[in-house]
Amino acid sequence: MTGNEAVTDLQRSAEEEAIHCVRCGLCLSVCPGYRESLIETDSPRARVALVRALKEGLLEAPTDGYSAAFFRCLLCGACTFVCPSGVAVNRILELTRGELASLGLLPEVLSDLDARIAQYRNISAEANEGRLIWADNLPTPPTGMGKERAEVAYFVGCVSSFFPRSYKVPQSLVQIFDRARVDYALLGGTEWCCGYPMFINGELERARDLIHHNVEAVQAMGARKVVVTCASCYHFWKHSYPAALEVEDLGLVIQHATEFLADLLETGNLKLHKLRENVTYHDPCDLGRKEGVSEAPRRVLAQIPGLRLVEMAENRDSSHCCGGGGNLESFAPEMSRAVARHRICQAAEVGAGTLISACQQCERTLTNAARAERIRIRVKDITEVVLEAMEE
Ligand code: SF4
Numbered sequence: 279m280t281g282n283e284a285v286t287d288l289q290r291s292a293e294e295e296a297i298h299c300v301r302c303g304l305c306l307s308v309c310p311g312y313r314e315s316l317i318e319t320d321s322p323r324a325r326v327a328l329v330r331a332l333k334e335g336l337l338e339a340p341t342d343g344y345s346a347a348f349f350r351c352l353l354c355g356a357c358t359f360v361c362p363s364g365v366a367v368n369r370i371l372e373l374t375r376g377e378l379a380s381l382g383l384l385p386e387v388l389s390d391l392d393a394r395i396a397q398y399r400n401i402s403a404e405a406n407e408g409r410l411i412w413a414d415n416l417p418t419p420p421t422g423m424g425k426e427r428a429e430v431a432y433f434v435g436c437v438s439s440f441f442p443r444s445y446k447v448p449q450s451l452v453q454i455f456d457r458a459r460v461d462y463a464l465l466g467g468t469e470w471c472c473g474y475p476m477f478i479n480g481e482l483e484r485a486r487d488l489i490h491h492n493v494e495a496v497q498a499m500g501a502r503k504v505v506v507t508c509a510s511c512y513h514f515w516k517h518s519y520p521a522a523l524e525v526e527d528l529g530l531v532i533q534h535a536t537e538f539l540a541d542l543l544e545t546g547n548l549k550l551h552k553l554r555e556n557v558t559y560h561d562p563c564d565l566g567r568k569e570g571v572s573e574a575p576r577r578v579l580a581q582i583p584g585l586r587l588v589e590m591a592e593n594r595d596s597s598h599c600c601g602g603g604g605n606l607e608s609f610a611p612e613m614s615r616a617v618a619r620h621r622i623c624q625a626a627e628v629g630a631g632t633l634i635s636a637c638q639q640c641e642r643t644l645t646n647a648a649r650a651e652r653i654r655i656r657v658k659d660i661t662e663v664v665l666e667a668m669e670e
């Protein structure tokens with residue numbers, strides 16, 4: 279298949295989906311980007327209409343403006359979830375991003391991101407060997423460091439490996455693992471970016487090397503299970519890795535840390551102390567709506583005595599994005615901040631003293647929003663909360 283034929287195929291699939299849109303507008307009410315801007319081209323309905331307009335010849339060819347409409351989107355999946363006509367808007371968005379990238383219409387800032395990942399194997403353009411720098415100031419080195427074989431491989435992800443403010447996520451999880459005597463190993467420099475940022479930029483082909491490498495690195499450890507703390511890495515490993523490798527099954531159990539911890543806390547003999555707090559839980563889009571992992575984190579929180587969970591109105595499948603999805607933070611930071619502000623205000627409205635999430639990206643965007651809005655609310659990752667409850 280030539281490049282051009284591939285492009286045509288992708289476009290045809292998006293067009294076939296788009297035909298089913300009846301323009302009812304229900305998706306506008308849940309689109310976090312549209313809610314902030316109230317500009318029609320920021321709505322899912324408009325994006326679907328643009329695909330149809332191209333097919334029907336109302337537009338000659340995609341332009342930079344056309345491209346911008348598709349990248350000012352969080353890929354949060356809320357539109358797909360509510361659409362009464364069953365339009366797979368997410369698929370339209372992903373396929374169209376792919377077509378735009380192949381036509382050279384990927385916005386420069388996103389193209390630069392992909393070039394960094396291809397060169398450095400991480401989103402930060404740092405030496406990839408430095409992936410375990412967060413372990414430097416732990417009281418004792420994690421037992422999984424330098425281990426060549428283990429039952430569980432912990433896939434840390436780029437943000438937690440290279441953004442100092444997110445170090446506490448892997449720091450917490452390895453301390454939990456060590457207290458619970460879990461047989462795990464860290465990949466360190468052999469962990470490469472999972473490839474999701476490239477995929478959502480429409481460059482799946484460039485991500486294939488990363489995918490192959492990561493699966494081989496885990497298999498070389500003899501691991502049976504991969505545990506992931508990043509919701510997007512988890513979604514990509516679970517949802518797209520088998521398809522990208524053209525296999526039905528990776529032969530590995532992929533678990534988000536919340537699934538692993540829920541089982542560990544319910545079946546283990548770990549003593550947890552009281553934490554007297556009113557908390558709310560923010561479902562990451564890639565974990566809750568897209569992967570259906572909504573109960574495991576709530577099971578974890580239910581194991582901690584003294585925690586009072588207060589739900590926000592938009593929770594589980596209907597969760598509101600944190601503003602960090604779809605590479606929007608790189609392309610349209612002001613919209614990303616506005617979406618995060620909306621979510622942190624929802625947490626404050628239910629009287630939560632702490633907002634807990636299960637993704638370092640959500641934790642980061644929502645912490646920034648709380649600071650910017652001067653809202654007195656703590657934002658924590660669920661691994662931090664579990665470790666606090668385990669500490670004497
Ligand atoms: S909810 Fe579905 S059918 Fe209605 S406008 Fe949105 S995409 Fe079209």
Ligand code: SF4
Pocket residue numbers: 308309310311312320321322350351352353354355356357358367
């Ligand atoms: S994926 Fe989310 S941000 Fe993008 S159009 Fe749909 S609802 Fe809006």
